[in-house]
Amino acid sequence: MSPINELELTRFIRRLFGGGDNGSVSLGIGDDCAAVRAQAGLETLVTCDTLCEGTHFAKPLIPPAKLGAKLVCVSVSDIAAMGGVPRYLVLAMNLTGEVDKKWIESFLRGVRKASRKFECALIGGNIAIAAKGLSFTMTAIGAVKKGRRVDRSGARPGDRIFVTGTLGDSALGLDLLLEKRKSYSAAQRKLINRHIDPTPRLKAGALLGSERIASSMIDVSDGVALDLRRLAEASGVSAAIELAGFPLSKQAGACLDANGPQVWQRILGGGEDYELLFTVRPSKLGKLAQAAGRFDTPVRRIGSITKERKPRLKIIGPGGVEPNLASEGWLHSL
Numbered sequence: 148m149s150p151i152n153e154l155e156l157t158r159f160i161r162r163l164f165g166g167g168d169n170g171s172v173s174l175g176i177g178d179d180c181a182a183v184r185a186q187a188g189l190e191t192l193v194t195c196d197t198l199c200e201g202t203h204f205a206k207p208l209i210p211p212a213k214l215g216a217k218l219v220c221v222s223v224s225d226i227a228a229m230g231g232v233p234r235y236l237v238l239a240m241n242l243t244g245e246v247d248k249k250w251i252e253s254f255l256r257g258v259r260k261a262s263r264k265f266e267c268a269l270i271g272g273n274i275a276i277a278a279k280g281l282s283f284t285m286t287a288i289g290a291v292k293k294g295r296r297v298d299r300s301g302a303r304p305g306d307r308i309f310v311t312g313t314l315g316d317s318a319l320g321l322d323l324l325l326e327k328r329k330s331y332s333a334a335q336r337k338l339i340n341r342h343i344d345p346t347p348r349l350k351a352g353a354l355l356g357s358e359r360i361a362s363s364m365i366d367v368s369d370g371v372a373l374d375l376r377r378l379a380e381a382s383g384v385s386a387a388i389e390l391a392g393f394p395l396s397k398q399a400g401a402c403l404d405a406n407g408p409q410v411w412q413r414i415l416g417g418g419e420d421y422e423l424l425f426t427v428r429p430s431k432l433g434k435l436a437q438a439a440g441r442f443d444t445p446v447r448r449i450g451s452i453t454k455e456r457k458p459r460l461k462i463i464g465p466g467g468v469e470p471n472l473a474s475e476g477w478l479h480s481l
């Protein structure tokens with residue numbers, strides 16, 4: 148293992164990310180601050196995410212380049228969830244003896260690959276060498292046209308609830324990874340891939356905002372049940388979702404058939420889907436249908452926003468009845 152030399156690593160980062168800006172960076176990596184040109188008519192969106200070894204990732208289970216790309220993905224997903232477009236990234240690394248030069252260079256190449264794919268520039272960051280606690284914090288900075296931002300708080304009774312893509316694949320993929328099997332089938336590898344290499348829904352998010360289709364939006368990072376609850380709470384409303392017709396991949400559907408209803412717990416509560424969960428007023432449903440062809444993924448309706456005296460999330464089971472969450476046990480973690 149070749150240890151990390153901070154100066155050498157800084158030079159490597161400058162070389163790797165130099166010249167990769169998207170036209171609005173006046174000063175990139177290398178000074179005390181980066182400088183970017185502000186643009187009239189735009190609002191700036193700022194968010195950050197941390198991945199800690201042992202909590203958010205296990206080093207033996209994910210290659211470093213995939214981890215770097217995933218960190219970019221989870222950060223820009225929050226920008227998409229506001230209807231914005233990611234522009235810049237700032238990376239803070241807390242490095243320990245658990246990683247060597249080769250590992251960290253591979254991680255950074257993953258960051259670069261994803262940042263190019265999502266057309267955003269890494270413009271700065273920080274390196275700290277610590278005794279323990281390997282972690283990476285990515286700040287993502289994005290832009291959205293004034294008046295087109297989509298907050299969590301805009302849902303009203305009568306709005307329909309939609310999601311992009313399919314739900315539960317990432318959690319089911321993580322379960323498979325944790326089994327540490329010697330080999331996996333092609334179907335299993337598809338689920339695993341959704342866990343280690345998620346796709347942020349940038350195109351759908353930007354269109355849902357710019358075309359004023361979504362009344363509220365959030366990205367699904369902690370499981371659709373919890374994230375929908377967050378959206379409903381922010382909006383002061385209740386929500387009802389129906390599991391029949393839920394958007395599941397072929398692989399997740401097969402898992403449900405093989406292992407029974409407890410799989411719903413992972414689909415609803417597992418998290419790390421990085422799909423967009425959003426609401427649409429009935430008057431905008433036609434507009435959604437028109438725009439959906441331009442999204443990077445299909446969208447599916449999963450329920451409606453309701454008005455109940457006590458705000459809550461109602462889940463209508465696959466048989467059309469509301470499961471008794473407490474006695475049936477299969478949703479105990481929600």
Ligand SMILES: [Mg+2]
Binds near residue numbers: 225228365368
């Ligand atoms: Mg989020």
